[in-house]
Amino acid sequence: MAALTVIGVGNRLRGDDAVGPLLIDALSMLPDSELELVDAGSDALGILEYFEDRRQVIIVDACSMGREPGGLVSFTPSQAELVLDQDPMSLHGLGLAEALRMGESLHMLPKDLKIIGIEPDSIQFNATLSQPVQRALTIAVKIVRDELERVTIELDTCSDCIEV
């Protein structure tokens, strides 16, 4: 079992929504067997399969948080109200908020679960990553590397909400 699982959520074709999968690409350059990397694409419900028997999980996704583009917030599910699509018209309405709520209700969430949210500038199709989100991606890589170091030396202190 890897010490740390990182799940990138998002669509590579939609501008800044690609930040989750691109973080996975960047981390895959690290030669570290303690790191499990998952590109969940836009099948958010699929993340539940990566919660079982995991020590620590970090989910990275473009989030609408009312911040400036590129704003990065690391938070736990209990620190935030994830806005549910209460009345989805189709399966396409089931996103990360719904997946996390389902995981919580089924007691499937790993004890140590963090979400790194990055505020997008544009999620238009066929767009490239915006400059602010590109910078946030670099910061996210550093956060994951620090976290990995922390986990592997088994420090049990938990960093609070880090806002960058």
Added chain:
Amino acid sequence: MSRDLNIKVHHLTRVEGHGNIVVNMKDGVLEKAHLSIVEPPRFFEAMVKGRSFHEAAIITSRICGICSLGHQLTSLVATEDALGLEISEQTRLLRKLLIHGATMQSNILHAYFLAAPDFLGAGSVFPLIATHKDVVLRALRMKRVANDIGDIVSGRAVHPITPVPGGFTRIPEKAELLELKRKLLEEALPDGLETVETMKALAGAIPQFERETEYISLKNADEYAFYEGDIFSSDSGAIPVQNYLDVTNEFVVNHSTSKHAKHNRNSYFVGALARWNNNSAQLGEEALAAAAAMGLKPNCHNPYMNTIAQVVEAVHCILDSVRIIDKLIDDGLKNEKPNQTPTRYGRGISSNEVPRGILFHDYTYDNKGNIIKANCVIPTGQNLANIDNDMLKLVPEIINKSKAEITLALEMLVRAYDPCISCSVHMLEVDFIE
């Protein structure tokens, strides 16, 4: 009865891409009843232009997280048709196995997470997790087996990587397929049959509404068609896939940014119920028994029963996947390389059944193997006119009900078709607790 009624269901929870239900009745006269779509799902034709035949399917598979496999395979077949790439029987079987996995997954999630809450009057799936935990876990178990099919056959559950033009870059091992067969028989099948029992218990809550329409699906002489076949209309019979534009006849309407489609009438139905109506005689006895148990009869004209047809198909997909695995192993797995040597360049057209209905991809390649023109007609676009026509018939029939009941009936109707509206982006919206 003379009545004024104004219903507007604005579905704005996604950043972009949403459907709104609009109903307007004045003095008992229905002036408007339609689903308006506020996102054109036609963006990707431009995205594949200029791309090589190696890239087209990779791009189209990422259009949508839920429909990725269907787009990918349909894209591959269009490319193979355009470039004259023959595929082997083994490739054909592996693709059918992939489609079964994707169909089972989508149909089951739709039935449990969208339709069942409606039948139970729960509003959404979340209240059901506490009261029906075993049922939710069952749905997730079935999703997992479907993902296993994707993992083993295509290299990755979400965005497949091994299916390429002309074949597969990796052929699954016999041991992997045998393990998959075990999971299908020991896990997915019992769960599938339990699903039938659950849906049977809920079937009484399915609205009784009938509107006969034209049902269009693929049809294949050898089997219940998902992969390969002719287009088949319940009105006019078989039509070659090459003539798909004569079927889809897309047209623009004011209330939707997505084009509508019509063939023999002013609308037609695609999806599980159309497949069932056109091809149910080709299902095996277990699937037919499941249909009978849930009250689904041949030539069903109740659009709400689309969900039940999906569950019947899930049972079929589980059992037919086992048949395909047995055949692959009996024939002996061959470590074939994909055939990627074009024998011509030009136009290629393909069609497959994806969970939401019949899908068409149409590419034209230049003589360097790059796309110069692309067209894609997705199932949801084809269903929109039919949804509107259902609403026009339904609203007067239930006009004596409360506004809330009418609104729910309309939402359930839209959900029964499981439209692909906000394809592919799921932005997490977060309010921080101060």
